[in-house]
Amino acid sequence: MIALDERPVTIDSSGHELHGVLHLPAEPAGRALVFCHPFAEEKKCAHRTMVETARACAGAGWAVLRFDLRGCGDSPGEFGQFDLDDWRADVAAALDRARREAGVEAVGLLGLRLGATLAAEVAEQRSDTACLVLWEPIVDGERYITQNLRRSMIKAMMTRHEGGGDAEGAAREAHALGEGTVDFDGYQVPERLREQIAAIDLLSSRAYAGPALVVSLTPREAVAEPLQRLAGVYPRGVAIAARQEPVWQRIGIIDAAPTIEATVDWLTQLD
Amino acid sequence: MADDQLRQQLKEMIVERLFLDVDPAQIGDDEDLMESYEIDSVNLFEIVVGMEEQFEISFEDDDFSVDLFATVSSLADFVARKRG
Incomplete structure (x- = not known):
């Protein structure tokens, strides 16, 4: 030890x-x-x-x-x-x-x-x-945001798929959170922070x-x-x-x- | 229809990025990737990033579907379409 x-x-x-x-x-x-x-x-x-x-x-x-x-x-x-x-x-x-x-x-x-x-x-x-x-x-902050949104979309797609639901619809829903506040894998990132990250x-x-x-x-x-x-x-x-x-x-x-x-x-x- | 070389490149990329202990040539063109290699959402994300970097394509939001990631053949067809 x-x-x-x-x-x-x-x-x-x-x-x-x-x-x-x-x-x-x-x-x-x-x-x-x-x-x-x-x-x-x-x-x-x-x-x-x-x-x-x-x-x-x-x-x-x-x-x-x-x-x-x-x-x-x-x-x-x-x-x-x-x-x-x-x-x-x-x-x-x-x-x-x-x-x-x-x-x-x-x-x-x-x-x-x-x-x-x-x-x-x-x-x-x-x-x-x-x-x-x-x-x-x-x-590159913009790329980071895009990748986080994609991660959320893929997770939603897979969750729906495993549950027998509409996988593509889930991806659209996940992306809808991209307006104003964005969803980083369950963490809600407010618009001001999102803009700061995007500017990196x-x-x-x-x-x-x-x-x-x-x-x-x-x-x-x-x-x-x-x-x-x-x-x-x-x-x-x-x-x-x-x-x-x-x-x-x-x-x-x-x-x-x-x-x-x-x-x-x-x-x-x-x- | 995508060519053999593209499918082989995809297999090598998948094995590399997912750290799979498998010979890329052993992956079947139409083998169910999720079933055979227990691919989850983290793995899919890696595949997306790998495809964009290696084949210089961009995914759009509408591109994401479970069917796209089902097999090497479906991925290869997608890359071929994106490349025009």
């Missing part, structure tokens, strides 16, 4: 008390990371991977702060009550907290999917970001100048083309392919070792 030094923390973000878990290395090493979680159902699916990642990074000497954004997980508020501006502020607050906890000047940001996009946006604005690790960031265009954003790792979780050996382009936007960016199943699409245990090990290897090389 590995002895783990983990403790719950509360992060004050503009008066919102966010829930977090701090993973500490056996020896203080002066290095810290904040893990930014993905969105909605993807967060639930990826939970165990995030825990395993935090523990692996702590084992490699990094203090890691996992936390829940406002309205998500164990943090207060209702899902849909907040928007990307609120969540960027939450990431910044977590970064400040991790810096104090670890007693360091700069903290790395690691994120998955929309969490990676938030991490990239916050890193652009903060000079105290030590490094940036982006796992399958959302590069990570390739045209101001690039973070520090060391950046972009990880493509892929069935192939090659990095997905948009992620390769994104890594090229960062002056010190590198992209790698981790050959494995997506960790954000299915509830259950997914072996995330290829992604976690590649990330820890890269972090270790920063020393």
Whole structure:
């Protein structure tokens, strides 16, 4: 049994008390990371991977702060009550907290999917970001919305099919939720948040100048083309392919070792 | 009617994206994919993304039907139609 030094923390973000878990290395090493979680159902699916990642990074000497954004997980508020501006502020607050906890000047940001996009946006604005690790960031917001709508349509189609109903009608019904509020796999995303997500265009954003790792979780050996382009936007960016199943699409245990090990290897090389 | 090469490309894409432990050539053109490979909504989503990326086609909302995803042949016919 590995002895783990983990403790719950509360992060004050503009008066919102966010829930977090701090993973500490056996020896203080002066290095810290904040893990930014993905969105909605993807967060639930990826939970165990995030825990395993935090523990692996702590084992490699990094203090890691996992936390829940406002309205998500164990943090207060209702899902849909907040928007990307609120969540960027939450990431910044977590970064400040991790810096104090670890007693360091700069903290790395690691994120998955929309969490990676938030991490990239916050890193652009903060000079105290030590490094940036982006796992399958959302590069194109419109495409992300389309894919979420499709996921809902396919799920509705299959549910009706298995129940002997009108599968095509179910798909139309699912799509009808696309007006104003959109349905992300059961999570109702209000119009303002939808518009903010649609405006995401990570390739045209101001690039973070520090060391950046972009990880493509892929069935192939090659990095997905948009992620390769994104890594090229960062002056010190590198992209790698981790050959494995997506960790954000299915509830259950997914072996995330290829992604976690590649990330820890890269972090270790920063020393 | 779609050609053999297209059907083989689809089989390889399905095996790759769904991490199936099967030789693509062993998948029958008219085999029931959902029944044989326990394909669920997550798998179907992967197939849609894979088809769009590999064959440079776009699904429209009206395209989604269970029959479309029934077999490799039905998927191949769909790709051939989309390509015109």
